[in-house]
Amino acid sequence: MSNRPAQTQLATESTQPNETVTGLKQSIMGWCFKPMPVMTLATEAKKIGYTALEGVGAEHYPAIKELGLDISLVGSHGFQKGPLDPANHPAVERALRTGIDLAVEYGSPSVITFTGMKTPGITEEAAFRNCVACWKRVTPYAEQHGIQIVLEHLNSVDDSHPMKGHPGYWGDDIHRCVDLIRAVDSPAMKLLFDIYHVQIMHGDVTRHIRRYHEFAGHYHTAGNPGRGELDFNQEINYPPIIRAIRETGYTGYLAQEFIPINPDPIASLRQAFTLCNV
Numbered sequence: 001m002s003n004r005p006a007q008t009q010l011a012t013e014s015t016q017p018n019e020t021v022t023g024l025k026q027s028i029m030g031w032c033f034k035p036m037p038v039m040t041l042a043t044e045a046k047k048i049g050y051t052a053l054e055g056v057g058a059e060h061y062p063a064i065k066e067l068g069l070d071i072s073l074v075g076s077h078g079f080q081k082g083p084l085d086p087a088n089h090p091a092v093e094r095a096l097r098t099g100i101d102l103a104v105e106y107g108s109p110s111v112i113t114f115t116g117m118k119t120p121g122i123t124e125e126a127a128f129r130n131c132v133a134c135w136k137r138v139t140p141y142a143e144q145h146g147i148q149i150v151l152e153h154l155n156s157v158d159d160s161h162p163m164k165g166h167p168g169y170w171g172d173d174i175h176r177c178v179d180l181i182r183a184v185d186s187p188a189m190k191l192l193f194d195i196y197h198v199q200i201m202h203g204d205v206t207r208h209i210r211r212y213h214e215f216a217g218h219y220h221t222a223g224n225p226g227r228g229e230l231d232f233n234q235e236i237n238y239p240p241i242i243r244a245i246r247e248t249g250y251t252g253y254l255a256q257e258f259i260p261i262n263p264d265p266i267a268s269l270r271q272a273f274t275l276c277n278v
């Protein structure tokens with residue numbers, strides 16, 4: 001047994017070049033890798049075996065497509081101001097429709113949505129009704145264009161960093177997110193199952209994947225605690241989780257959404273790709 005630190009061991013053991021992509025289609029969430037230039041990220045991603053990028057400005061889409069990568073998920077409104085508040089409905093609907101148009105133009109399967117933050121004066125029942133009413137007005141457009149709207153579940157617990165957790169976010173309960181999706185009752189309305197956020201809010205990740213797989217339209221990753229690399233210094237055991245996702249018959253994207261701690265983020269992306277390529 002070597003006495004090297006665990007992260008170094010994993011980096012050595014798991015970063016062999018992957019010539020064959022055997023697992024899910026993998027993508028990278030761009031915001032996590034700032035300030036790396038988007039096209040540097042895209043070029044390195046392609047060398048590793050990633051097939052798509054997301055979470056980058058639409059101005060980069062043509063060059064990313066030109067390089068031979070896909071756009072796995074298109075942005076829309078942010079997670080703060082969502083459809084739970086009717087005051088946000090015009091902006092949310094506009095952003096979702098624009099996202100759907102962009103998804104069609106660039107061949108992306110999905111557009112992201114969020115519930116928004118809890119708002120004083122808006123009860124749970126009203127928040128539920130407001131979200132459903134807003135999404136119901138957009139899903140016919142999504143259905144017509146063959147695009148799915150994916151609702152992201154986020155954790156409201158980690159308050160250590162603005163992007164590690166989102167205290168006050170209303171869609172922090174995976175069961176509530178699924179109830180919302182059921183109520184919208186459209187094949188175009190799906191769940192963005194973020195493994196990191198589910199681990200924080202609920203744990204028992206594999207059981208939740210199996211229970212809600214029919215709603216899953218997209219998956220995200222990160223290590224917990226800390227939203228860092230998927231290495232042996234964190235608690236989520238990714239290979240069996242990825243196998244469980246594959247066993248459900250899921251054929252969509254898995255996007256890496258960790259905030260790298262390692263000074264070489266490309267090595268971290270290679271390591272994550274290998275761990276999830278099962």
Ligand SMILES: O=C(O)C(=O)CO
Nearest residue numbers: 079152154163194257
């Ligand atoms: O924290 C996340 O996972 C988000 O996507 C917020 O935008």
